[in-house]
Amino acid sequence: MQYELRYQVIEPKRQTYQNVIDRFGDQPASRYLEATLDVEPRENFHYRPTWDQHRELYDADYTALKLTDPYSYTDPRQFYYTPYVTNRANLHDEFTKQMAYLEERELLAKLPTAWRTVLTTAILPLRHYESGAQMVSVGGARFAYGTSLEQCCTYAAFDRIGNAQMLSRVGIALGSGTGDLLQVAKREWLDSEHLQPLRRFTEEAMVTPDWAEGLVAVDLVDSLVYPVLYRELDEIALTSGAGAYSLFTQYLHTWFKDQRKWLDALIKAWAADEEHGAENREHLSRIVATWNPLAHEAATELARVVDHQLPDAGTVAALARTTAAAEQRWAQVTGGAA
Amino acid sequence: MSDTLRQVGIDIQESEENRGLVAAIRADNPELTVRHLPGLVKIQAAGQIVINRETVERELGREWETGEFQLAIVSFAGNLSEWDDDQIIVKWEH
Numbered sequence: 001m002q003y004e005l006r007y008q009v010i011e012p013k014r015q016t017y018q019n020v021i022d023r024f025g026d027q028p029a030s031r032y033l034e035a036t037l038d039v040e041p042r043e044n045f046h047y048r049p050t051w052d053q054h055r056e057l058y059d060a061d062y063t064a065l066k067l068t069d070p071y072s073y074t075d076p077r078q079f080y081y082t083p084y085v086t087n088r089a090n091l092h093d094e095f096t097k098q099m100a101y102l103e104e105r106e107l108l109a110k111l112p113t114a115w116r117t118v119l120t121t122a123i124l125p126l127r128h129y130e131s132g133a134q135m136v137s138v139g140g141a142r143f144a145y146g147t148s149l150e151q152c153c154t155y156a157a158f159d160r161i162g163n164a165q166m167l168s169r170v171g172i173a174l175g176s177g178t179g180d181l182l183q184v185a186k187r188e189w190l191d192s193e194h195l196q197p198l199r200r201f202t203e204e205a206m207v208t209p210d211w212a213e214g215l216v217a218v219d220l221v222d223s224l225v226y227p228v229l230y231r232e233l234d235e236i237a238l239t240s241g242a243g244a245y246s247l248f249t250q251y252l253h254t255w256f257k258d259q260r261k262w263l264d265a266l267i268k269a270w271a272a273d274e275e276h277g278a279e280n281r282e283h284l285s286r287i288v289a290t291w292n293p294l295a296h297e298a299a300t301e302l303a304r305v306v307d308h309q310l311p312d313a314g315t316v317a318a319l320a321r322t323t324a325a326a327e328q329r330w331a332q333v334t335g336g337a338a
Numbered sequence: 339m340s341d342t343l344r345q346v347g348i349d350i351q352e353s354e355e356n357r358g359l360v361a362a363i364r365a366d367n368p369e370l371t372v373r374h375l376p377g378l379v380k381i382q383a384a385g386q387i388v389i390n391r392e393t394v395e396r397e398l399g400r401e402w403e404t405g406e407f408q409l410a411i412v413s414f415a416g417n418l419s420e421w422d423d424d425q426i427i428v429k430w431e432h
Contacts, residue, residue: 009375028374030357076399078358261399 023071032078037071039147062143063212064283068275070146076265077258084155088162095251099169107244108174114309115242119174122305123229124185125195127167132202133222134160136214143211152262153215159259163252170248194305198298201291212270216284217291219263223326224299224319226256232318233306240312271333285334292330296323343384344430346416350379356410358397359389366393378412386429387416 014021016029019038045057055061060070067073079087102108111119137160140153168182175181189195201221208214230249237245270280303315348363350356352374360379364370366388373380381387394402404426420427 015374028352028357031354076396078399 030078031082032075032080035080036074036147036151040145040150058145060145062145063210065210065212065270065280066276067146067149067269067273070144071148072273073146073266073269074148075152075262077261079155080151084158088159091251091254092162095166095248098247098251099173102244102247103173107247108170109176111174111242111244112240115237115240115245116174118306118309119170119245120181120184121188121192121194121309122302124167124171124174124181125189125192126225126229127164127171127182128186128189129198129202129221129225130160130164130167132206133218134164135206136208136211136218139206139211140215149266152266153211156259156262159255163255166248166251194301197294197301201294201298204294205291213283213287213291215263216267216287217295220288220291220295220326221298222256222259223329224295224322225302226253227322228299228303228315228318229306230256232322233313233315236310236313240310267333271335281334284330288330288334292327345382345384346387346414346428346430347380347382348387348414348416348428349412350381350410351412352377352379355398358399359394359407359410362393362397363387363389365397366390386419386427389426389428391424 015026017034020029020033023037024033040058042058047057049055049057060066077083134157137153137157141150141157144150144153171182171185172179189199198221201217205214205217208217230253234246234249234253237243237249267284271277271284273280299319300316303319306313306315350360356379360372360381363381364372367383369383370387371382373382389404389407391402391404404421404423407426414428416428417431418426419429419431
């Protein structure tokens with residue numbers, strides 16, 4: 001008896017799902033594309049939303065910024081559920097280890113007094129900012145048209161709540177395992193003069209009817225606050241005996257780099273859209289013109305408080321540099337119209 | 339000596355991660371034939387196959403080191419005539 005083993009290729013009837021075949025033909029496609037392209041319902045809605053007679057449940061008109069084809073934009077990170085969760089779980093594990101180290105060595109408790117004050121008056125209250133930014137991202141997750149856009153917003157919303165949690169954990173560790181400092185930070189957020197411009201900004205971004213405008217507005221603050229507080233200040237921290245600050249801010253800084261990847265690509269896609277590009281650029285310039293001065297004011301107040309505690313930090317100067325860079329970036333995006 | 343270019347080939351393991359790599363190779367080498375076998379993607383081209391780090395990074399949406407190429411390939415036919423931080427070129431050198 002003899003068996004002959006032969007190699008036989010069985011051609012699959014189809015290489016991928018219909019939603020991908022419709023666009024790219026029948027060829028193997030990534031999970032990201034399969035889980036993203038044309039997934040959102042487009043037609044046969046039974047009802048219009050009761051609270052908005054003029055728009056459909058899913059409607060491109062929830063924002064002035066439009067894409068001819070929302071699926072021409074794809075997340076450069078190619079996040080769908082699994083890679084997103086894996087990626088962030090790893091990041092959070094690392095953060096937890098870092099916190100354990102900080103707590104074990106009581107590094108946060110040993111921070112110089114000025115740095116402690118900076119943390120409670122300027123950094124910890126930012127968890128409320130993160131919370132507000134989460135709401136804005138959730139708005140995008142609900143109202144953005146096209147799965148490729150809205151899933152980025154969804155993940156950004158989860159990220160924001162994660163950032164708020166990181167700050168909370170730092171606050172708890174700094175308050176020797178109690179929530180006392182978080183209470184203090186909340187009072188600061190509600191009452192301190194230096195945080196009111198930011199609080200007002202956040203609340204106004206939350207109630208902006210145009211979801212994309214809110215998203216871009218929050219990004220304007222992000223582009224100032226993140227590089228200044230979590231990058232430049234972190235370098236000062238390293239040289240002035242506050243290494244603990246640097247250890248936890250690196251995660252926020254890393255997150256911000258990641259956030260930039262999808263958001264920059266989206267802004268670029270809006271600005272370069274073949275049909276709506278010109279209008280989009282105009283809208284973007286208008287958004288920047290409206291919100292940027294407020295964002296700048298909010299960030300300056302924060303920077304002043306930091307400089308007051310740490311005269312050598314030069315945070316206000318760092319802010320000016322960051323502002324110049326951000327404005328240049330916007331001028332490029334909007335073709336000098338901003 | 340004949341003028342016809344010999345085929346070079348790379349066999350890449352078929353996986354989610356490697357799909358981006360294949361897409362990048364496709365983008366950079368217009369004269370490519372790609373055959374999908376069970377668990378394997380056979381790539382062939384006349385003369386040479388170029389893999390650029392930048393293209394791969396764009397397809398994968400993350401940073402990629404050319405060293406990671408080793409994790410993706412099953413075998414190849416040709417010589418690795420260039421392998422630096424930015425580019426890998428597979429071709430016959432003699």
